Amino acid sequence: MQLVLLCREQDFRYFGQDLVLGTLVKDLKDLEVSGVELPNGEIRRASVCAIVGDNLGSHGIGGIMSATFGEEIQRTINKALPGLPQVKLEKLVERLVSWGVETINDLKYVEGAPGADLSDVLPPIQIRKLLDSFKTADEQVGIMVSKLLLAHFQEDQGGLLLCADRCATAADLEGTHNLPPSPRLIALGDGFTFDQWMISIEGEIVSEGTQPTFLAGLAALFATFFVFNLEYPEEATCTLEFIQRRFLGLNPERGTKAAKGKVTSKTTGRLVQKKQTAVNPHVSTLLCQIMDYQWNF
Structure with a gap:
């Protein structure tokens, strides 16, 4: 067993679990997508299959890992572009991860970024439909959260x-x-x-x-x-x-x-x-x- 990280409770409360555990989650994603190159040139990849613990910290990291980018983006793409072939879906997710996109909100910065080209994966009309669906979702969530707060x-x-x-x-x-x-x-x-x-x-x-x-x-x-x-x-x-x-x-x-x-x-x-x-x-x-x-x- 190896120590992963240490953080004071007051710092965890102040900065929040996303910031404290963000580096660890990013490393785990990199291990899953890019893997580790062995001396003989072979690439070994690994994934987290379970998190077991008896403290609040384990609950925190479990909550983050349960909504990993790969799962979230796949659900969103399937909703925006139903019927997209699995091969294209996997290639699209791999391309976005390689650009450093980690959450759905990051996708709004993909459009127009240097080297951000998806034309070999999706036709332009589907790319536009996908990006518009993310923007529409953000708008509706923002409005509904404000109205819920007013009601509360x-x-x-x-x-x-x-x-x-x-x-x-x-x-x-x-x-x-x-x-x-x-x-x-x-x-x-x-x-x-x-x-x-x-x-x-x-x-x-x-x-x-x-x-x-x-x-x-x-x-x-x-x-x-x-x-x-x-x-x-x-x-x-x-x-x-x-x-x-x-x-x-x-x-x-x-x-x-x-x-x-x-x-x-x-x-x-x-x-x-x-x-x-x-x-x-x-x-x-x-x-x-x-x-x-x-x-x-």
Whole structure:
């Protein structure tokens, strides 16, 4: 038995299992795909067939290895291109791995990269269909996660996202919609997919997205809050703070962008100043629950 790696528990919690165990997983994939050359020139490859352990670390690496790139990419390709011959599927996976692609999200960087040529494996129309399916999936996941967070925190969708007709212009929105004073992401589409986004502040459109993706629009919305040093709207405070801390990695020890409003005291029934905390208690609870789930998986 050989020691693989050591990591302090506090570092594991801070950096996360993907970063800590990433190098090990990458080496295991390399051993499976490229193998080891013996002195006589023979190539020997090996795969992980089982992981046995009695601590949380073994659960962590088991969770990563259960969703290895080869399995994930094959499922996605089969869904996007049903009926693709097994020979082409295996060659496609081997080619992507050789380029250093390790997750589905990495595929978006393949298009246009130097030497990234799949023409001998797939015709151009199938390549385009495959890439479009990945982008569509990312869009739908991003929108649905945001809506799920709003529902979990029992907040109003309008505090984060306003939906409008895909043909609406900035002048149309300013003239026909009562745009709120705080920043909002306006999605032009049907609520699940959209062609364009805009950002509004003080009832006016200040940005029309050149990259028509939900994640680009969400990034622009957060940039607006930080560039202009604005508080989050009360209608979606928890959702925005959760996205900031969990997905953007912005975790200041002091200060918050939650509105400093007033609430009704449960003790006296009077209107009192809201207590300020570094992290919203509801957000902190969900973050802890997610961390516990990852450790107990």
